[in-house]
Ligand code: SRM
Ligand SMILES: Cc1cc2nc3c(=O)[nH]c(=O)nc-3n(C[C@H](O)[C@H](O)[C@H](O)COP(=O)(O)OP(=O)(O)OC[C@H]3O[C@@H](n4cnc5c(N)ncnc54)[C@H](O)[C@@H]3O)c2cc1C
Ligand code: SF4
């Protein structure tokens with residue numbers, strides 16, 4: 001680090017503090033400053049906006065905003081779990097429990113804390129808040145002993161907390177002081193609709209309730225007593241009654257403060273002491289606190305300019321306030337608020353309202369007195385028009401002749417605002433302040449796909465709310481530049497995998513030859529290639545399930561499928577018989593041992609609860625398999641893109657904690673779905689209780705027993721990019737569980753790309769988990785039965801591929817080392833290690 | 841593809857296997873003795889048209905390449921997927937998926953790597969190789 005460097009200290013390693021560091025590094029500030037960051041939390045900065053995902057599968061690491069060594073790698077000292085306790089402005093030092101550290105410039109990025117109303121009893125054990133990872137850990141722990149939960153506060157965060165409690169299987173209620181939910185964002189009509197929707201989800205809503213005190217309960221741990229002496233009991237209480245700026249450091253060092261808190265800053269993010277800046281939720285600008293991350297990021301940018309001004313002598317942009325428009329999905333309910341949504345800050349404003357009590361949708365437009373501009377909007381139940389309205393609002397676009405057409409349901413010719421109608425200045429991503437012009441600029445300098453644009457502009461890497469809009473802008477602009485957005489599978493087919501799948505099903509095409517004849521690209525040979533052939537083989541198998549070793553299908557398969565074994569690095573194969581659920585009789589174990597002994601196979605227990613026999617020569621496979629088949633084994637499809645294993649724990653049959661027969665269910669599932677060819681391999685897990693010994697939450701399909709049935713998790717992944725599965729449905733009985741898995745899997749088979757695991761598919765699925773739940777659980781597309789029927793076809797046509805091949809001399813002909821010579825491949829050389837053979 | 845589609849046999853040709861041993865649009869392995877010693881070869885068979893196994897009088901294509909994959913150092917080439925890239929028939933190694941041109945053994949991913957090839961053809965139902 002530069003000896004001349006000034007000392008810059010940043011207090012707070014939250015979202016905005018981290019963004020500031022990113023900006024500083026990007027702008028080369030480390031050449032001028034030696035930077036130290038203090039964070040009171042033990043975790044490095046993480047994505048607080050997506051905090052709730054901590055309960056649905058993400059962990060601290062995946063929420064973190066940087067890699068673990070990123071600060072150090074950039075020469076920045078990050079001191080976590082070390083709070084600054086005072087600022088000594090006279091000495092130019094900050095104070096922590098470990099000592100005093102001098103600064104030349106200081107930035108306050110301390111954020112805010114959840115406000116807990118000073119009600120008697122609000123400090124009881126089990127009264128918690130919802131702001132940090134540690135808070136969530138505390139809630140999770142408390143929930144283990146609890147069956148009921150209450151959230152105090154029916155605002156945005158309160159509803160998010162309520163959703164989390166529901167996800168932890170608590171009977172949940174929300175208590176709000178105001179007459180309606182989300183009083184800041186919605187009016188009474190919208191609030192009423194929101195209440196109906198949320199109550200329909202089984203969350204109780206109590207409005208106009210002021211809690212007087214909290215005391216011991218009768219049926220639950222706590223009893224809340226309200227102003228009218230009504231009571232509500234719960235085992236766990238989460239306060240979400242607003243946030244307050246963490247401004248005590250500033251207050252104690254006599255910086256200028258707002259009347260109701262917050263550190264006053266100017267347009268350059270400077271506090272009343274020019275050596276000190278403030279950014280994020282702790283800062284008060286023009287008498288406002290901004291409780292969202294986008295304005296905080298803008299402040300971070302301005303603060304960077306301010307900190308660099310002495311060196312680059314550039315004035316930079318100033319902070320001019322920020323738009324507080326929000327779009328969210330709370331407990332699956334869309335809520336959107338834009339600008340002056342209540343219409344009470346714009347003199348002469350006029351309102352259009354549309355309410356559909358059947359579909360439970362409410363839309364409201366607030367327009368300027370002359371009817372030309374949109375000044376605000378409110379949406380409950382459907383955010384479909386949010387992006388369009390936001391563009392009218394933030395870019396001051398002229399409203400159409402009939403503004404109401406923007407909120408009326410699909411009237412013919414209702415104007416939609418395509419990406420081409422947006423001006424260059426239109427903000428596409430407000431979190432990272434990326435305009436349409438910025439996006440066009442990256443496209444003009446060579447970016448040619450969405451991923452690159454995201455990487456270069458950071459658009460859509462904040463709250464993610466702009467993802468759909470960004471995608472349409474990028475695709476539109478690429479097309480305008482004559483770049484065909486190419487979704488072709490390979491040079492032989494100008495279709496996606498999904499497109500080919502539909503063609504195969506609709507036209508009933510049963511061979512690769514017919515498919516490439518009718519729908520392939522005319523090339524001299526039209527043979528296909530190693531990309532389209534296995535993909536089509538998989539589609540044909542998912543649809544018709546004819547044996548892959550049939551003559552028409554054989555040339556399509558990867559070597560593993562052709563020989564129904566996994567090729568190893570020396571050209572030999574491994575043999576993995578199915579061991580459903582990992583349960584195996586001693587007799588069968590003996591057979592595996594005998595066979596391995598006889599053919600001198602290396603033997604290993606796999607990570608999938610079965611036994612792999614390695615080192616079989618091509619010509620040995622039929623003999624090995626006929627012995628295994630005789631002993632009652634069947635193929636394990638270890639070679640196929642299809643169901644691998646259903647991992648199980650021992651469950652209620654032995655384990656003192658098991659609440660359901662997890663082995664039984666695992667075996668049932670494994671037998672049901674074995675042989676289902678899919679875009680990529682599929683792995684399941686079934687655990688007998690929440691201790692989760694089968695690691696079901698790391699699988700494509702995870703099933704965890706509850707007292708009442710099964711919880712279903714989907715789209716988990718181990719491997720290269722681990723992903724926690726998401727809770728999909730709860731307390732299912734056996735039949736419903738299987739019905740949902742049938743539908744889920746077939747929907748995946750139909751729509752995923754080639755070699756796309758469920759996790760990646762899910763991440764690319766527009767509409768996300770909610771959409772998936774609508775399709776699979778609520779059957780919104782009306783295809784549920786069809787998916788089930790299709791699955792039944794696959795199940796009914798299942799046959800063990802090895803059993804099918806073993807009696808067919810035609811099929812076995814290929815299992816010869818050489819067509820004209822019976823000697824084994826002399827180049828396969830093995831050596832002994834730990835008592836077994838391995839490739840030399 | 842004149843060498844590979846040869847139909848006229850000379851005296852140096854030796855019989856290899858029967859036409860029925862071939863797998864349409866795919867490969868099989870064979871063992872031959874050459875002047876330089878024994879060799880493991882991969883025979884690929886492409887009946888004309890992707891879906892019409894060649895009639896006896898039908899033109900079809902046969903290719904013989906090294907069975908040895910120099911990248912994996914294993915004898916596996918015959919077990920790769922046959923396809924065409926830019927109109928040229930190729931085989932993809934089953935281990936690390938490099939493509940080799942059937943006509944001359946050239947590896948498409950690495951100019952320096954080329955598999956040996958041998959003239960191969962049909963005499964009646966007999967597959968013949970010149971080695
Ligand atoms: C044998 C086994 C390792 C072992 O000795 O335990 C194994 C071996 C292979 N794995 Fe695996 N995986 C094995 C369990 C796993 C697991 C653990 C599990 O299933 O619980 C994982 C992580 C879980 C997951 O998939 O989500 C795993 C993640 C992978 C991946 C990465 C997948 C991903 O989505 O990131 C690959 C590569 C791929 O599929 O593209 C892979 C690929 C492979 C291949 C097929 C690589 C190859 O092309 O040669 C290996 C050959 C298998 C063979 O020859 O039989 N294997 N592999 C395990 C077989 C389990 C079984 O009984 O079928
Ligand atoms: C559940 C939840 C959901 C949200 N959803 C959204 C959303 O959808 N959209 C949106 O825009 N915003 C959302 N927010 C708000 C958003 O997270 C905040 O606006 C943002 O985190 C503010 O960033 P910040 O850096 O100012 O504060 P923070 O992220 O709170 O960071 C401040 C950090 O400073 C530390 N600190 C405080 N005092 C000290 C000290 N003396 N010494 C050292 N460290 C200190 C704190 O421990 C904290 O880690 C959500 C917030 C929550 C809790
Ligand atoms: S998950 Fe539960 S039931 Fe299964 S073995 Fe572990 S503790 Fe026992």
Ligand code: FES
Pocket residue numbers: 428429430431432459460461462463464465466467
């Ligand atoms: S608006 Fe939040 S990521 Fe783009």
